[in-house]
Amino acid sequence: MSDLKILNEKSLSGPVFGSEAYKNHEQLVFCQDEETGLKAIIGIHSTVLGPALGGTRMWNYENEADAIRDVLRLSRGMTFKASISGLNLGGGKAVIIGDSRKDKTDALMHKFGRFVNSLGGRYITAEDVGINTHDMEMVKMETDHVTGIPESMGGSGDPSPVTAYGVFMGMKAAAHHRWGSDNLEGKKVMVQGIGHVGETLVKHLTEAGARVTINDIHEDRLIAVSEKYNTSIFKGHNIFEDDMDIYAPCALGATVNSVTIPMMKCEIIAGAANNQLADERVHGQMVKEAGILYAPDFLINAGGLINVYSEIVHYDRAESLRRTENIYDTTLDIFTMSDKEGITTHEAALKIAMKRVEDRKLELTNA
Secondary structure (H helix, E strand, O other), X not given: OOOOOOOOOOOOOOOOOOOOOOOOOOEEEEEEEOOOOXXXXXXXXXXXXXXXXXXXXXXXXXXXXXXXXXXXXXXXXXXXXXXXXXXXXXXXXXXEEOOOOOOOOHHHHHHHHHHXXXXXXXXXXXXXXXXXXXXXXXXXXOOOOEOOOOHHHOOOOOOHHHHHHHHHHHHXXXXXXXXXXXXXXXXXXXXXXXXXXXXXXXXXXXXXXXXXXXXXXXXXXXXXXXXXXXXXXXXXXXXXXXXXXXXXXXXXXXXXXXOOHXXXXXXXXXXXXXXOEOOHHHHHHHHHHOOOXXXXXXXXXXXXXXXXHHHHHOOOHHHXXXXXXXXHHHHHHHHHHHHHHOOOHHHHHHHHHHHHHHHHHHHHHHO
């Protein structure tokens, strides 16, 4: 596994309201319960298009400033993810500070559900890193403002497979734009992070004939996934210098930054992680100048959001997958706009997403 430390290049410091990360956010909620050990933060970026929907992540952050910064960046990204996918949802996210393998309990998730319920539907939660469908069952017992619950409870189930399918569609679109064909057979793909989404992406890639190498912080997961799908395990010290055609970041964000971009040998970046660019403007431009085609994360990882939205508007998994397939065409449109206007692919995607939000604001103002 890589021992390269990715530094947090823009850690939140100073006043929250004065920070760039908090800009345009509607609400930030701190939740604490001594009995269960719960320490959670809920970020609501926008409710212009609808209630703020976004998953809950449980992660053992190094400090609280990192947790705040993460929830602010993630909730903002959810606004654009919902907008570019044509969903009537706003952007929100929650983080629980702690090790999901050691600190998570049913009681803790129940208590978190009560905090979500106290927001009266402004925020709807779902799964994310470190959280599973069982955890959502516990939350569901305390609030109706939750999606991604098991199918046995009338929900849409684990959204991870649909997220992975959308990433796969976006990756194929990127391959088509770069190489003239979306056939991934023989392409060398590095999948960094093999949680629920990463593993399913590995499944799609191996079935498509790609040569997959996997990387993860958990050795047991590496061995299990490698044996299951007959993949290689990265054993070097720096994955960014490894020989690959496609880099698929599927763990935490900010791995595409000033340190890593000059090392990269890939031609395409397409993965499931949120906020892959440590700095959207700076690193989006650096990637473009390096000749690397970047598939915007909030576009191609939107399948999970499309899936959990089905619980609100009542369509089935088959329809979720059909709508997720549209990511392929939207990704191609983004690349075309980027080339035509001479802007980064991230800027092109953001431009489309923000226009829908601004148009809705204007409608509300004139109503």
